[in-house]
Structure formats: structure tokens, C-alpha cells
Amino acid sequence: MAERQTIDARGSFCPGPLMELIAALKLAQIGDEIEVLSSDKGSVTDVPAWVAKVGHAYVGTTEHDGYWAVVVRKAK
Amino acid sequence: MPKSVLIVGGGLSGTIVANGLCRQLAEEMRTGAVAVTMIGTSETHMYQPGLLYIPFGRMREQELFRDQRRVLDRRVNFFVDPAATIDVETKQVTTESGRVFTYDYLVLATGSRIMPQTIPGMTEAGHWFYDLEGARKLRDALNAFQGGRIVVNVNAPHKCPVAPLEVTFMLYDFLKARGLWDKTELTYTYPIGRLHALEPVAHWAQPEFDRIGVKYETFFNTESVDPATKVIKSMEGSEIAFDLLITIPPHAGAPVIEASNLGKGGWVPTNSRTLRREGSDNVFVVGDTTNIPISKAGSTAHFEADVLIDNLVSLIQEGRWARDYDGKVFCFVETGLGAGTYVWFNYTTPPNPGPPSQMIHWFKLAYNRLYWLSARGLL
Structure with a gap:
């Protein structure tokens, strides 16, 4: 059964939101969704760009007060 | 019955915590009111950052190791008997030999390990320096190297985030001194869209790579290696x-964490400020073992351990909380075999590395010795 996991990477300078997402995807099952909370606006473009390149599914981004929630589904 | 603090793991963070508790709870330990016990996996303690120097002949193997019983305060009850299962409901840890330990406070300091075997072909074709055997093998390979294509390949997650850059700059100096740089093509790969997770470090490294002629490819997450054709x-x-x-393999936490259902991948869900395991009041997590989105590094382990010591002592002596962890990380960055810089940051202060200098490199060399004072809780 698919799971949804949240990584709170707000204020994470190193390794940062995308690196955390890459590590989490390695442990996830196909169909699992991962929500990354990031205070780095660069994640809004970096994450979907990388996800498209690798072949996972970009679910969407929600803007909150001072941070963004980017959701990705493991597709392969 | 004495208050029992049980530490699982004998690496840097567990050792600092054990020694710090002995120092600050000296009176309670003298009267038998508090007992500190450590369950480790080895009789020896290794200075892991020293592995970086082994392939270049800049540190000798024996400089990396000390007898763990001599690093630990003699008041610590130390057992080399790896934990097999950890039950936070019954407050019991069972070891591989079948011993059962109970506790009032549990410190999980089980660390991380490299997992090259999770990438097809990597174990057969790759070299690394994140363990002694790998560092020895890389030393031999570098001594035999007469020119050709080197790839420095970085995978997520991994500890010591600056080590990939350090080894690249050290390779440049090493090969230049041997007259082999002109016969070498070095390519550095990194998982995200820049050369390092820390943006200012990436911005500094890129022109340096351009200047010395290191090629790079970003957004490179290793899928496989073909040992026959030598293609990654x-x-x-x-x-x-x-x-x-030369790979920086992906890492995982200790098997006992997953076996005990305490965290996927061996990383324990941990409050980023209190360092308490999520859902537990009396279970603390330090060093690489946490799932906090922060650098897995010796300095992180050290600063977390200092906070944990203050809080455990305060809870035991006064029944109150002392202070939160602020996310502090400090990393030396070797920028060659004769220069270095450093970077520090916390949850609210972004990193801002200064220009490399010989002085900082010397300080790093000094720290290679001073480490043992850190482990003893003196520095």
C-alpha cells in the first residue's frame, strides 16, 4: 500500500531539500509520495526539473507562509 | 536502583556523551546513583576523517586507531556486544550474545555505514576511502596510476559532505606533484544541480574546478557500473x-535500527531541537543515526552530543530541560594538500566560507590529533 512521507527540510542548508528527497526516494516503494517542505524557493524549480529528468512523477507544489511543499511520487 | 543511562554505539557521539556524563555526574556516579553503560561493536575507536589522508600517504593506519577502553572514562561500563534488538516499549536492549540491558535513558548512537553493494557493479569496479579496506585499496590504485580517466562519483545520502570536494582537490595536488595531471582527465559527479549541497561552497568550487581543469557533471545519481567496460x-x-x-557510496544506518522498527534506512525519526526520538521522552538520538535533514558529520555528532550531555545531566540532577540543539555544523574543507578553509552554519545562519589558507590547513592537521580530546569530552 502506497505511503506518504513528509520531509521537513526547512532551513536545511546541507544536504538540502533535493538531496533529502533523492535519499528518501531510494527507500520508498513505487507509488509512494514524498512531500518535501523547503524554505529555499529554488526547490520549486529544482525538484520538478530533476523529477522529470529521472522519470518520477511531480504531483504539485503548494506555497505556504515562508516555505513551499513540493510533492513527488516514486514512479520507477 | 541507580538511574541507568544506556548508550548504544561507540563512535564519536556515543563516546563524547559517555565521557561527558561521567565528568558532569561524577558525584552521582561515585555514590552509585547513576550508572553509564555503553554497548559497542568494536574494541577499537577509529578517527574516521583520517581515512581521507590514507590514500595519499599523509596519515598512517595506526594513527587512526585507539583502544576504545582507553578513550572511554573508566567509569563507563563498556561491552563489545552489538545490539540485536531495541525495544523502546519495554525499555530493553538485547545484544547478539543474548544479554539484556534495561535503561532509564537510552542514547541511540549507532551511526551510518557505506552501502556500495546497493549499486550494481559498484563493489567490483569502485574504489572508496570511507572505510580502512577501501582506503588501502585506493592507496594502491593511486600508487599504480599512470594517467587516464578518473571519476569522483558522489551518491546520496552520504556522510562528511565536504569529503568529495576535498579528495578531488587533493587528487589534483597529488597527481600534479607526480607529473601525472597532464595525463589525467578527472570528472566529478554530484547528485543535485550544483557541485556541492552548500550553495556558497558550490559557487566557490566551480571556478576552482574550471581553473585547474576538473570536469564535472551535476544531476548525476548513479544507476549502475559496468566493471567490464568501465562505464558508470x-x-x-x-x-x-x-x-x-572513486565513489562516495550511498550510506545507510545500522541494521539494528531497521530490525527494531525504529526507522526506515536505519535513520531514527528525531526532533531536530530536542534530539528526542519522535514518540519517546527518554530515548535520545545523536550523530548520523538521526533522520534530521542536516549534515551527517563528526562536528554535527559532537555539537549534538554536547547538547545531549547538558540535557541528560539537567534532567537527572534537577528534573528540567537545559537547552535545544541549534543545528550547528562546522566542517574543515581541505582545498588541496597544503591549503584549507572551513564552513559553519546552523538552522538559522547560512554558511559563508572564507578564502582558503595554509593556516587553516595546518589547523586541520592539528585537529587530526586533537580529535582524541574531543572524543574524551575535553574539547
């Missing part, structure tokens, strides 16, 4: 041929 492939679809592959 990325999930993003690119391929790079190599003669010598």
Missing part, C-alpha cells in the same frame, strides 16, 4: 567511461 551510468541517462572510479 546515471539515473538521469548519462554515461561516463573511467579507468579509476
Whole structure:
């Protein structure tokens, strides 16, 4: 059964939101969704760009007060 | 019955915590009101950052190791008997030999380990320096290297985030001194869209790579390695041929964490400020073992351990909380075999590395010795 996991990477300078997402995807099952909370606006473009390149599914981004929630589904 | 503090793991953070508790709870330990016990996996303690120097002949193997019983305060009850299962409901830890330990406070300091075997072909074709055997093998490979294509390949997650850059700059100096740089093509690969997770470090490294002639490919997450054709492939679809592959393998936490259902991948869900295991009041997590989105590094372990000591002592002596962890990390960055810089940051202060200097490199060399004072809780 698919799971949804949240990584709170707000204020994470190193390794940062995308690196955390890459590590989490390695442990996830196909169909699992991962929500990354990031205070780095660069994640809004970096994450979907990388996800498209690798072949996972970009679910969407929600803007909150001072941070963004980017959701990705493991597709392969 | 004495208050029992049980530490699982004998690496840097567990050792600092054990020694710090002995110092600050000296009176309670003298009267038998508090007992500190450590369950480790080895009789020896290794200075892990020293592994970086082994392939270049800049540290000798024996300089990396000390007898763990001599690093630990003699009041610590130390057992080399790896934990097999940890039950936070019954407050019991069972070891591989079948011993059962109970506790009032549990400190999980089980660390991380490299997992090259999770990438097809990597174990056969790759070299690394994140363990002694790998560092020895890389030392031999570098001594035999007469020119060709080197790939420095970085995978997520991994500890010591600056080590990939350090080894690249050290390779440049090493090969230049041997007259081999002109016969070498070095390519550095990194999982995200810049050369380092820390943006200012990436911005500094890129012109340096351009200046010395290091090629690079970003958004490179390793899918497989073909040992026969010596080609490394990325999930993003690119391929790079190599003669010598130096990888920073992906890491995982300790098997006992997953076996005890305490965290996927061996990383324990941890409050980023209190360092308490999520859902537990009396279970604390330090060092690489946490799932906090922060650098897995010796300095992180050290600063977390200092906070944990203050809080455990305060809870035991006064029944109150002392202070939160602020996310502090400090990393030396070797920028060659004769220069270095450093970077520090916390949850609210971004990193801002200064220009490299010989002085900072010397300080790093000094710290290679001073480490043992850190482990003893003196520095």
C-alpha cells in the first residue's frame, strides 16, 4: 500500500531539500509520495526539473507562509 | 536502583556523551546513583576523517586507531556486544550474545555505514576511502596510476559532505606533484544541480574546478557500473567511461535500527531541537543515526552530543530541560594538500566560507590529533 512521507527540510542548508528527497526516494516503494517542505524557493524549480529528468512523477507544489511543499511520487 | 543511562554505539557521539556524563555526574556516579553503560561493536575507536589522508600517504593506519577502553572514562561500563534488538516499549536492549540491558535513558548512537553493494557493479569496479579496506585499496590504485580517466562519483545520502570536494582537490595536488595531471582527465559527479549541497561552497568550487581543469557533471545519481567496460551510468541517462572510479557510496544506518522498527534506512525519526526520538521522552538520538535533514558529520555528532550531555545531566540532577540543539555544523574543507578553509552554519545562519589558507590547513592537521580530546569530552 502506497505511503506518504513528509520531509521537513526547512532551513536545511546541507544536504538540502533535493538531496533529502533523492535519499528518501531510494527507500520508498513505487507509488509512494514524498512531500518535501523547503524554505529555499529554488526547490520549486529544482525538484520538478530533476523529477522529470529521472522519470518520477511531480504531483504539485503548494506555497505556504515562508516555505513551499513540493510533492513527488516514486514512479520507477 | 541507580538511574541507568544506556548508550548504544561507540563512535564519536556515543563516546563524547559517555565521557561527558561521567565528568558532569561524577558525584552521582561515585555514590552509585547513576550508572553509564555503553554497548559497542568494536574494541577499537577509529578517527574516521583520517581515512581521507590514507590514500595519499599523509596519515598512517595506526594513527587512526585507539583502544576504545582507553578513550572511554573508566567509569563507563563498556561491552563489545552489538545490539540485536531495541525495544523502546519495554525499555530493553538485547545484544547478539543474548544479554539484556534495561535503561532509564537510552542514547541511540549507532551511526551510518557505506552501502556500495546497493549499486550494481559498484563493489567490483569502485574504489572508496570511507572505510580502512577501501582506503588501502585506493592507496594502491593511486600508487599504480599512470594517467587516464578518473571519476569522483558522489551518491546520496552520504556522510562528511565536504569529503568529495576535498579528495578531488587533493587528487589534483597529488597527481600534479607526480607529473601525472597532464595525463589525467578527472570528472566529478554530484547528485543535485550544483557541485556541492552548500550553495556558497558550490559557487566557490566551480571556478576552482574550471581553473585547474576538473570536469564535472551535476544531476548525476548513479544507476549502475559496468566493471567490464568501465562505464558508470546515471539515473538521469548519462554515461561516463573511467579507468579509476572513486565513489562516495550511498550510506545507510545500522541494521539494528531497521530490525527494531525504529526507522526506515536505519535513520531514527528525531526532533531536530530536542534530539528526542519522535514518540519517546527518554530515548535520545545523536550523530548520523538521526533522520534530521542536516549534515551527517563528526562536528554535527559532537555539537549534538554536547547538547545531549547538558540535557541528560539537567534532567537527572534537577528534573528540567537545559537547552535545544541549534543545528550547528562546522566542517574543515581541505582545498588541496597544503591549503584549507572551513564552513559553519546552523538552522538559522547560512554558511559563508572564507578564502582558503595554509593556516587553516595546518589547523586541520592539528585537529587530526586533537580529535582524541574531543572524543574524551575535553574539547
